[in-house]
Amino acid sequence: MNAAAGRPGLADLVAGLSIAGLLLPEAVAYSGIAGMAPQAGVMALFAGLLVYGFIGSSRFAIVSATSSSAAVLLAATTSVAGIDTAMRLVLSAGIVLLTGLFFIIAGVAKLGAVSSLVAKPVLRGFALGLALTIVVKQLPKVLAVHPAHSDFFPLVAELAASWRDWNVAGAVMALVALALLRGLARWRAVPAALLVIAGGIALDVSGLCQTWGVAAVGPLSIDFSHPGVPQLGREQWLHLGEMAFAVALILYAESYGSIRTFALRHGDSMSANRDLLALGAANLLSGLFQGMPVGAGYSATSANESAGAQSSAAGLVAGAVVLLAVLTMLPWIAHIPEPLLAAIVIHAVANSLNPAVLRPYFQWRRDRLIALVAIAAVLVFGVLEGLLASIGVSLLLLLRGFSRTTVSWLGRLAQGHDYVDTARHPEAVVPPGVLIARPEVPLFFGNADAVFATIQARIDATPGLQRMVLSLEESPDLDATSIEALCEFATSVRLRGAQLELARVKDKVRDLLSQVNSPDLPAAIYAAWSVDDAMQ
Known part of the structure; x- marks a missing residue:
């Protein structure tokens, strides 16, 4: 067991209760980003909190599904032509399992510094492009339109052209939710997302959402009784391995950045190789139960620190609270309005939407073109291809630096x-x-x-x-x-x-x-x- 976990104190109990109100709505929302049923995000949440709480090295990190991994998973599974929804879920489980396997191999091989192969300007450019893509892809749920395109620029054009069909009630609901989430953010111990969700459930149960034409999430079922490995052919596993490598790289870069930031802030020690093993085990467990890929997202980790967590026991407390909520309030979760989930996703990626993170590269006159190329790659080629292009740019930069003859x-x-x-x-x-x-x-x-x-x-x-x-x-x-x-x-x-x-x-x-x-x-x-x- 992680030495940082120990027996939860009062501070960890309060932090766990607080972040549970954020994690459950986010898990359901990120499932929507990945195009999967809500239980996929919930399973991933259980796997991440449980495994990392016992194995991981950070006392603040919250390991669960993240917006970036959800977007990459959607892009990876939809890139395979001619498959139905059931097969896409099988492929998703295979990708998550292989992602966990890659983490385990990297941890055993002590490749803890592997994320440094991706330059930070590339990562920040990719994060900004990904955040823009995620926000735009949430708008159809808010506006209750059904566009034919999913690529960024065609989707924006189609949304603009269909303005007469927008559901104004859904848009207002999302804007109000965003204002509440932003306003309540100053009180970190207040479960703002949970309060917003509770209000949305009340609106749906009262029948107002149906009157306004606002759709709800729908039935949610959690089944722990059928873990297993997908039955796929050798060629399919090899193809999934290419996608899983991209998922693992972006997940670890994101997780390593979060863990390292808070370790430096508090003077804590960290073990990159131990965290690789923890992330690998968490993804393997999530994949066995058809969950989503998991990593240490910055927003959830930041919320955990702000809520006063003192050890990784806070994550275990949050997992227990989420499990209790799922077992007792499952029918109510089905009444969450989709515009509210979209608002939670947009609020979660809001930090990545700030172009000011790129300002130093323009002031230093270093790597600004690379960051812009990473943004353009995501918007033009899509999430998965943009990620691979961004990784390629990083490796080219590395080779260019080494190949100089100065x-x-x-x-x-x-x-x-x-x-x-x-x-x-x-x-x-x-x-x-x-x-x-x-x-x-x-x-x-x-x-x-x-x-x-x-x-x-x-x-x-x-x-x-x-x-x-x-x-x-x-x-x-x-x-x-x-x-x-x-x-x-x-x-x-x-x-x-x-x-x-x-x-x-x-x-x-x-x-x-x-x-x-x-x-x-x-x-x-x-x-x-x-x-x-x-x-x-």
């Missing part, structure tokens, strides 16, 4: 021991007959040949070269291609009649070069710990 040429500053870039410090002195090079990127198979070609060109343009000093401080390790390129470079320097010295060589690289045992790279060449040592 080399700094160093000189001695004053009469000290510091050697600096002569392009930025023209006063630095380079001894005659000497070149001092420092690659500004780690050497690997994608840039090694180009980096050494750049250095070789400078050597060829330097008559009377006697000594070539190469600083490898940016390269903690070398792959086979880099080693071959370094050996060829050492041979070239020797044939030129100059002396090669390697400086700032990391211990791991020293061990590696000793195994290479090249005659042009004896131990004496990389004995210097600094550039100044090499120059001596």
Whole structure:
């Protein structure tokens, strides 16, 4: 059991009661985003709260279905042509199970930092585009229209063209709910979503919603008696694996961001690999009961912290309260008006709709185009394709950074021991007959040949070269291609009649070069710990 859970204190009991009023309506609402029955979100909520409460490392994180995972799940299952609703539910369960499996594998392999492969500007751009998409896709439920298109721009155009058919009562109901949710947000201990839902149920039971033409959620059933793995063919599992990878990556990036934010805020320790295992187990349990994918969403986690939670026991209390509510008030949940659920979803993603999160990238003049591309990818290509495109952009950025061939040429500053870039410090002195090079990127198979070609060109343009000093401080390790390129470079320097010295060589690289045992790279060449040592 998570040591942070322990026995719930009064603060955890109050926090659990408070956030239960938020989590149950959100679970039902997120089911709608995913195009699934309400019980899918409720099952996911139980699985996330139970498993993470016992295994996870964060005392604030609330693991449940999230708006982003619901949208990605809908996009993934609807991308398969020619399937009926029953088959789509089977595919959804398969995706959730594979998502859990990917988390488990990543946790066992200790890949806790995997989310750093997706650049934050890309994540924030994707989140903004996704929030816009989610809001627009809630509008048909609010306005009681049935558009033929689901893509962002065609849907917006169709909604605008059908303005005469809008249900004004549903729109007013959603606007009032949004105002209440926003107004009550200042009192974190008040279950605003639950109060809004209670008012909506009263309107539906009284018959007013039917009079206004406002639809309700409908019957809800919870069945714990038939867990199982979908019966699918090998090709289907392989196809679902591609979709599950995208779901797992966005879920972990979202979860890791939430967990890390609150851990830093309170000075708590965190274990990324342990959280991977917890998220994996939670998704496996959710998938077995045909639930939705789960992660640590920021809004629910923030609400838990604001409600005064002191340990992960608050999440367990919330799970018990939700279970009691489902067992005793299931018939009433069927009377929730759909515009109110849409309002809860819109309120939940409101933080992601703030374009101010992108302002620093424009002020710094860094990666602003990348963030805009991520937004456009979601709006133009759709949620799943936009996510994959955004991940592709991140990986391209990573490769572009590593594949740079920037080399700094160093000189001695004053009469000290510091050697600096002569392009930025023209006063630095380079001894005659000497070149001092420092690659500004780690050497690997994608840039090694180009980096050494750049250095070789400078050597060829330097008559009377006697000594070539190469600083490898940016390269903690070398792959086979880099080693071959370094050996060829050492041979070239020797044939030129100059002396090669390697400086700032990391211990791991020293061990590696000793195994290479090249005659042009004896131990004496990389004995210097600094550039100044090499120059001596």
